[in-house]
Amino acid sequence: MTFLNVALITGVLAFNIPLIIHLLNRSKFKTVKWGAMHLLAPVVRTNRKRIRLEQLLLLLVRAMIPVMLALAMAGPVLTGCQDLAGGSRSSLVVVLDNSYSMSAGGANASFNQARDTAMNIIRDLRDGSDVSVILMAGRSGAMLDEPSTRTSLLTDEIKRLTAAYGRADAPSSLQIGGSHVARMKQPKRDMVVISDFQRVSWGGEAAPLGPGVVDWKKSKDFSGSLTFVHVGKEITDNVAIVDVSLSRSVVGVGQKVMLRVHVKNFGQRQYPSLRVYLDVDGQRRGVSELSLGPGEDGQAIFSHEFDTPGSHLIHISADADSTLKEDNDYLAAIHVVDRIPVLLVDGDPAPANDPLAGETGFLSVALQPYRSNSPQLSDFLSARTVPAAQFNAEAIGDARAIVLANVTRLSEEHVRLLEGYVQAGGGLVIFPGSKVDRDWYNDAVYRKGAGLLPLRLGDLRGDLKDATRHTTIIAQQFTHPSLTLFNDRRNGNLGSASIWQWFRLEADASLPATASKATIAARFDSGDAFLVEKPFGDGSVLLCATACDGDWSSLPVRQVYVPLMQQIGAYAAMRVEPPRNVQVGQPLVAHLPLSLLGQRATTTDPSGKRHNITLEDRGTYAFAEFRSTQQLGLYVLDVGTDSRTHFVVSSPREESDLRQLSSDELQSLAEATGADIVHSLDEYRELDRTRRHGRPVWHYFFWAMLGLFFTEMFLQQRFSGKR
Numbered sequence: 241m242t243f244l245n246v247a248l249i250t251g252v253l254a255f256n257i258p259l260i261i262h263l264l265n266r267s268k269f270k271t272v273k274w275g276a277m278h279l280l281a282p283v284v285r286t287n288r289k290r291i292r293l294e295q296l297l298l299l300l301v302r303a304m305i306p307v308m309l310a311l312a313m314a315g316p317v318l319t320g321c322q323d324l325a326g327g328s329r330s331s332l333v334v335v336l337d338n339s340y341s342m343s344a345g346g347a348n349a350s351f352n353q354a355r356d357t358a359m360n361i362i363r364d365l366r367d368g369s370d371v372s373v374i375l376m377a378g379r380s381g382a383m384l385d386e387p388s389t390r391t392s393l394l395t396d397e398i399k400r401l402t403a404a405y406g407r408a409d410a411p412s413s414l415q416i417g418g419s420h421v422a423r424m425k426q427p428k429r430d431m432v433v434i435s436d437f438q439r440v441s442w443g444g445e446a447a448p449l450g451p452g453v454v455d456w457k458k459s460k461d462f463s464g465s466l467t468f469v470h471v472g473k474e475i476t477d478n479v480a481i482v483d484v485s486l487s488r489s490v491v492g493v494g495q496k497v498m499l500r501v502h503v504k505n506f507g508q509r510q511y512p513s514l515r516v517y518l519d520v521d522g523q524r525r526g527v528s529e530l531s532l533g534p535g536e537d538g539q540a541i542f543s544h545e546f547d548t549p550g551s552h553l554i555h556i557s558a559d560a561d562s563t564l565k566e567d568n569d570y571l572a573a574i575h576v577v578d579r580i581p582v583l584l585v586d587g588d589p590a591p592a593n594d595p596l597a598g599e600t601g602f603l604s605v606a607l608q609p610y611r612s613n614s615p616q617l618s619d620f621l622s623a624r625t626v627p628a629a630q631f632n633a634e635a636i637g638d639a640r641a642i643v644l645a646n647v648t649r650l651s652e653e654h655v656r657l658l659e660g661y662v663q664a665g666g667g668l669v670i671f672p673g674s675k676v677d678r679d680w681y682n683d684a685v686y687r688k689g690a691g692l693l694p695l696r697l698g699d700l701r702g703d704l705k706d707a708t709r710h711t712t713i714i715a716q717q718f719t720h721p722s723l724t725l726f727n728d729r730r731n732g733n734l735g736s737a738s739i740w741q742w743f744r745l746e747a748d749a750s751l752p753a754t755a756s757k758a759t760i761a762a763r764f765d766s767g768d769a770f771l772v773e774k775p776f777g778d779g780s781v782l783l784c785a786t787a788c789d790g791d792w793s794s795l796p797v798r799q800v801y802v803p804l805m806q807q808i809g810a811y812a813a814m815r816v817e818p819p820r821n822v823q824v825g826q827p828l829v830a831h832l833p834l835s836l837l838g839q840r841a842t843t844t845d846p847s848g849k850r851h852n853i854t855l856e857d858r859g860t861y862a863f864a865e866f867r868s869t870q871q872l873g874l875y876v877l878d879v880g881t882d883s884r885t886h887f888v889v890s891s892p893r894e895e896s897d898l899r900q901l902s903s904d905e906l907q908s909l910a911e912a913t914g915a916d917i918v919h920s921l922d923e924y925r926e927l928d929r930t931r932r933h934g935r936p937v938w939h940y941f942f943w944a945m946l947g948l949f950f951t952e953m954f955l956q957q958r959f960s961g962k963r
Contacts, residue, residue: 251310258302308945331424337435343403350472378405406891477507479560480567480896492620549578573820583639587647640813646673663777667812694774698744720761722811732800846873
């Protein structure tokens with residue numbers, strides 16, 4: 241314990257006043273001899289002792305009254321003397337919510353208040369204090385790798401910050417903040433969390449207290465504090481474009497693409513005629529109108545055909561509220577292809593007079609159906625067929641995908657050629673058949689999970705003659721990109737075809753279950769896998785359990801066969817094409833022609849700033865990468881004068897639900913984390929002043945003084961009555 245007003249502590253000397261008064265007023269006795277006095281001597285001795293004790297008790301009570309008054313006026317606090325002055329150095333971690341919900345409200349946005357509060361808290365620190373700032377959204381983490389004493393540098397960085405960096409990651413941010421607190425130098429260590437405490441980030445099942453903070457709170461090496469600064473007011477009305485989905489995973493020139501726009505009303509306001517617009521490359525291409533009630537979801541559907549290949553930009557916008565403008569717009573970059581060359585390696589070639597009798601006859605027609613039937617339309621898949629005996633490096637040429645159709649076996653040189661091709665980013669599709677050497681595939685291509693084959697070729701299942709042993713493909717809700725087209729039954733029903741014979745695809749029983757990298761995209765109703773994918777280097781391998789011709793199934797005579805083969809072929813060819821639409825913090829990657837190596841490459845970010853990047857030689861393509869993607873919006877990669885690629889960096893739209901934790905929920909969160917709650921900078925400063933000066937206990941001394949005063953009165957009356 242210490243005292244804020246040390247000079248007043250001298251007031252305790254006032255205890256001498258009752259003592260002096262007592263001494264001055266002591267009765268002076270005169271001895272008078274009286275003959276019968278000896279008879280009262282025992283009574284006198286007894287009363288004298290009692291009266292002396294009573295007087296001493298009253299003296300003690302009277303002396304303590306000025307002592308308690310002096311102690312109360314001296315301002316006693318429960319803390320050490322080191323922080324008494326209130327200006328000692330300290331360690332501070334500021335966890336700042338920069339998620340895009342903080343920008344709701346326009347000029348009065350919560351983030352403006354949060355940013356100002358953070359800067360003022362840091363400016364209030366004494367010179368030499370060390371500070372770390374943790375951002376809660378985007379690629380959450382510290383603004384600087386280590387705590388810094390350069391507070392002016394941190395405040396300048398905070399001043400330049402904007403919100404709209406995705407969803408706040410509360411558990412991770414608190415964990416990082418706790419780890420920074422543990423590394424700091426000063427004995428007084430504080431962590432301040434400044435947020436709107438939105439329900440989607442702080443509520444639900446997400447544990448708000450990370451392991452790093454748990455360790456910090458349990459540490460006995462130092463004392464620390466956790467403060468929640470709640471900023472902003474809850475805004476409930478908001479409409480958001482949640483996402484946009486395309487009907488095709490690969491978009492070709494001249495193909496009609498359906499764009500399904502998901503719109504949600506997070507508030508209680510009625511929107512009887514909400515307009516949604518489609519712009520493509522800056523030109524208005526469509527308008528849709530829908531009605532949204534409170535809390536309702538809606539869809540706007542557009543169709544569009546791209547007439548030129550290359551990189552295109554679509555912009556979806558809604559005439560909605562102005563509460564949170566960021567989620568009224570949705571950008572997406574789309575790569576439109578003109579021609580995708582695919583090489584078909586035929587293990588059972590057809591005779592010259594019957595091209596459909598070969599293993600790849602139906603497949604070739606399915607991949608390019610317009611080639612012979614519609615001169616006005618063009619195929620974006622261009623299939624070229626070679627017999628297995630003529631397969632070599634020269635035959636591959638510029639093929640983006642290779643299909644092995646009922647190929648019996650290949651030489652070791654050809655296996656190494658395929659491995660190098662896929663490793664460098666190519667796509668490989670394998671269809672078995674009656675001619676395949678199962679043991680060779682398992683030994684040379686599967687190689688206990690280390691080779692190209694995703695799974696082993698097991699026993700041959702089904703029967704070509706016994707219909708009771710046939711199976712079908714389960715028409716489920718597909719998640720694999722090559723099959724999502726068939727979630728809409730209007731594009732074909734995979735379950736309509738009968739599968740008469742197939743290989744059972746299985747992992748090596750001697751390997752642990754976690755060793756397999758294969759993903760099962762679809763199954764038969766027998767439980768066996770129909771289509772399996774495995775990543776291999778920069779490329780990918782797809783393995784089908786049945787043949788691609790009509791020998792083992794009725795697929796080639798079903799309407800679903802053409803879109804199925806086109807989806808598989810296009811996915812295999814474009815599988816390694818890096819995404820053009822990424823989340824905040826993810827890198828932008830482009831695979832470009834080798835002919836562009838050596839040319840000047842720049843990336844322009846949403847603020848208009850240009851960044852020079854270097855193209856790397858990856859053997860089959862030029863590799864470009866840009867990692868500074870903390871801003872939302874459009875990024876443009878330019879190489880030379882002829883190559884332009886669009887990228888869009890976005891964030892999940894969960895934070896469009898602007899509801900915050902209730903007062904009771906926030907209080908429960910604070911109790912669980914041992915935090916104090918404040919709602920303004922002034923409240924925080926008062927709380928921090930209390931922490932620095934300790935907890936005042938003067939009122940206890942004041943009430944003790946009053947208690948002693950009434951005790952003295954009571955004792956005086958009681959003792960006088962007895963006498």
